[in-house]
Amino acid sequence: MRRCELIRVLGGIVVGLRPHRLLVVAIAVFALLPIETGNAGWLPDLFKISSKHPKSQKRAKSAKPARLARHRAPSKPRATRLAALGPVALPPSVSKPAAGKCDPATFRIVLDVGHTAESEGAISARNVAEFAFNLRLARLIEEKLKAEGFAETRLLLTEGKARPSLFRRVASANNLRADLLLSIHHDSVPNKMLEDWEFEGRKGHFSDRFSGYSVFVSRENPDFETSLRFAELVAGEMKAQGLRYAEQYSQAIMGRDQHPLLNKETGVYSYDELIVLRKTAMPAVLLEAGSIINRDEELKMGSPERRNSIAGGVASAVKEFCDPRWALFGPL
Numbered sequence: 001m002r003r004c005e006l007i008r009v010l011g012g013i014v015v016g017l018r019p020h021r022l023l024v025v026a027i028a029v030f031a032l033l034p035i036e037t038g039n040a041g042w043l044p045d046l047f048k049i050s051s052k053h054p055k056s057q058k059r060a061k062s063a064k065p066a067r068l069a070r071h072r073a074p075s076k077p078r079a080t081r082l083a084a085l086g087p088v089a090l091p092p093s094v095s096k097p098a099a100g101k102c103d104p105a106t107f108r109i110v111l112d113v114g115h116t117a118e119s120e121g122a123i124s125a126r127n128v129a130e131f132a133f134n135l136r137l138a139r140l141i142e143e144k145l146k147a148e149g150f151a152e153t154r155l156l157l158t159e160g161k162a163r164p165s166l167f168r169r170v171a172s173a174n175n176l177r178a179d180l181l182l183s184i185h186h187d188s189v190p191n192k193m194l195e196d197w198e199f200e201g202r203k204g205h206f207s208d209r210f211s212g213y214s215v216f217v218s219r220e221n222p223d224f225e226t227s228l229r230f231a232e233l234v235a236g237e238m239k240a241q242g243l244r245y246a247e248q249y250s251q252a253i254m255g256r257d258q259h260p261l262l263n264k265e266t267g268v269y270s271y272d273e274l275i276v277l278r279k280t281a282m283p284a285v286l287l288e289a290g291s292i293i294n295r296d297e298e299l300k301m302g303s304p305e306r307r308n309s310i311a312g313g314v315a316s317a318v319k320e321f322c323d324p325r326w327a328l329f330g331p332l
């Protein structure tokens, strides 16, 4: 039945109704009418989401989206139902398109260099601090992204001791009003797995048991859905580079470092409590680029070739995130 005919039929029913029933009928009419974008002039810009500017998506965030965002919302039907009930505050998973397009010139990704010069993170098998690996890789990623036109890319270096630095880096990322955060790390193993050896006359520790990259997201991030989308792209690119992911995080042997594996093909894990992933106001992902406690992999991670392929993979993931067509056709 066409909309105008329906109104005429309902109009006939309305004649003879007492005034207090008119309100009930009016609500029923709005609930039954199909919502057509072209006709829904009374609707505020609630459902008009800019597909070009992710900052407008950010403004659409509601106060408590984290738990709602856990469930992948069937966006279209739900939006239509909610539209029939009038303007309401929508969780981002509903109000946002599944995959947004962004302008590289204004899109701001923050590359968070894991750890600090004072608290350097893990120590490699050859006694090099993780912070040095993180900084070198993050700088190369920054370089590649800027070369691809992502002029707003920012390297985030934090100072101070480990725990306070975590809150400082979150505050810095939030102040930068970033659209996306990628935290760069290199992996080690729990202390109980370490073995002793000597390298160039110095005592050191190693474990050749595990290797590989891994990608983490927090289900407590205010925009988990977008975080996961970017994590999938990063992990997919790592796999496409011929790298294998670290499988041990899904195993009981890791004790409290065991985490749910969200994608067993590409190696995306959830790590809900991680401050840098859950306290940031923007979608956030953490990349453990590879193991530096594994003696073979440490050498690879130190090589320009490996650094180049990881940084190139991350840059491709960001481009794909910003424009899904890139994955199909390459640069447009």
Ligand SMILES: [Zn+2]
Residues within 6 Å of the ligand: 114, 115, 121, 122, 130, 185, 186
């Ligand atoms: Zn680390």
